[in-house]
Amino acid sequence: MSMMYSQAAPGDDPLGIVAQGLSRRFGAVHAVQHIDFHAPPGKVTALIGPNGAGKTTLLLMLASLLRPDAGTILIDGRDPSRDPAAVRLRIGWMPDSLGVWGSLTAREILVQIARFYRMPEAGIRERAEELLHLVHLEALADQPARVLSRGQQQRLSLARALVHDPSVLLLDEPASGLDPASRVDLRNLLRSLAGAGKAVVVSSHVLSELDEIADGAAFVSAGRTVKQQSVLEAVQHGRRYSVSALDHAALVAALTGFGVEFRPEAGPRQTVSVFVTDDGAAAALLAGLVQAGVGVVSFAPAAGALEEAYMTMETERR
Structure with missing residues (x-):
């Protein structure tokens, strides 16, 4: 692309x-x-x-x-x-x-x-x-x-x-x-x-x-x-990532210790979402979780960049 x-x-x-x-x-x-x-x-x-x-x-x-x-x-x-x-x-x-x-x-x-x-x-x-x-x-x-x-x-x-x-x-x-x-x-x-x-x-x-x-x-x-x-440009405006781990409590403790705001997501697996400003910040957060001993199972954008931009636009419009 x-x-x-x-x-x-x-x-x-x-x-x-x-x-x-x-x-x-x-x-x-x-x-x-x-x-x-x-x-x-x-x-x-x-x-x-x-x-x-x-x-x-x-x-x-x-x-x-x-x-x-x-x-x-x-x-x-x-x-x-x-x-x-x-x-x-x-x-x-x-x-x-x-x-x-x-x-x-x-x-x-x-x-x-x-x-x-x-x-x-x-x-x-x-x-x-x-x-x-x-x-x-x-x-x-x-x-x-x-x-x-x-x-x-x-x-x-x-x-x-x-x-x-x-x-x-x-x-x-x-x-x-x-x-x-x-x-x-x-x-x-x-x-x-x-x-x-x-x-x-x-x-x-x-x-x-x-x-x-x-x-x-x-x-x-x-x-x-x-x-x-x-x-x-849409990617550079930041987006939410979904994160899950083998030990959910350890994931929550690590994010809290990093001062990263998160919110729980609905679904069969205990998953949280965090907002990251760019790809570099996402990579740094993942590295920090791994270094803290968190068994990360999934770490991926919660939505596409354009979908994120659209939802932000709709939230602001309302």
């Missing part, structure tokens, strides 16, 4: 997605009030926020499917309000459900989407086969989409978004309905696509997995951007 995450101003990097001051209302409801958002090429950017925060509305505007009431959007330097056809050629959009054409087979859907993008007919079927293999749907290629499971439809939806080899990917809850093996495949695929230079945006409630996928994240709440930061 890249150790740096671009926070460039719009003029510094015209590629990927650059959005400023986006607002959108539906009647009296302000779904998005003021969002600034940057998703650079070659990175996976997570879009994180509670239900009703405006994430899907933002994605629809970025996909040029919904016009903002105010603000500007650039996709690879192009304005979708002025040149929507050129922008849509650069965008792969994966909504949170497959949607239409339940009577068509998986192969027929991919072929038809390719024709919509006016791809050369000679290469369309080969492209469809390539994508069916990529998302492990070869055995179901001739099954109607309506008989596919939720997870299988999600994989087909991802293949559909990739048909025209877009430079920008917008994925709304892509892991929904996927089994554990498919989630790993998705994570590896998204990292590969980012490594090939694509700007990948993922909106997901599965925060525990985003640390393994994302280079950075934009946090939104009540239709506004709260912050945008890299995973490395």
Whole structure:
């Protein structure tokens, strides 16, 4: 994973997605009030926020499917309000459900989407086969989409978004309905696509997995951007670690002696959580416990860095 995450101003990097001051209302409801958002090429950017925060509305505007009431959007330097056809050629959009054409087979859907993008007919079927293999749907290629499971439809939806080899990917809850093996495949695929230079945006409630996928994240709440930061920056803000030992009393005594605040965690094993400011502090605490003769059984982050940042944001908001 890249150790740096671009926070460039719009003029510094015209590629990927650059959005400023986006607002959108539906009647009296302000779904998005003021969002600034940057998703650079070659990175996976997570879009994180509670239900009703405006994430899907933002994605629809970025996909040029919904016009903002105010603000500007650039996709690879192009304005979708002025040149929507050129922008849509650069965008792969994966909504949170497959949607239409339940009577068509998986192969027929991919072929038809390719024709919509006016791809050369000679290469369309080969492209469809390539994508069916990529998302492990070869055995179901001739099954109607309506008989596919939720997870299988999600994989087909991802293949559909990739048909025209877009430079920008917008994925709304892509892991929904996927089994554990498919989630790993998705994570590896998204990292590969980012490594090939694509700007990948993922909106997901599965925060525990985003640390393994994302280079950075934009946090939104009540239709506004709260912050945008890299995973490395999130780690440097500190997080809680879960600790357990063979002798719980010895662990508690050692932490008390070190002056480290802790709190018990629910679960079958007696575990406590402690807050550490950075990885160095975590390593020093573990070394201290071992030197004190505590038989440490587990010592690991209680949550991912982005999940920790989100929970902190939500606590402060409330």
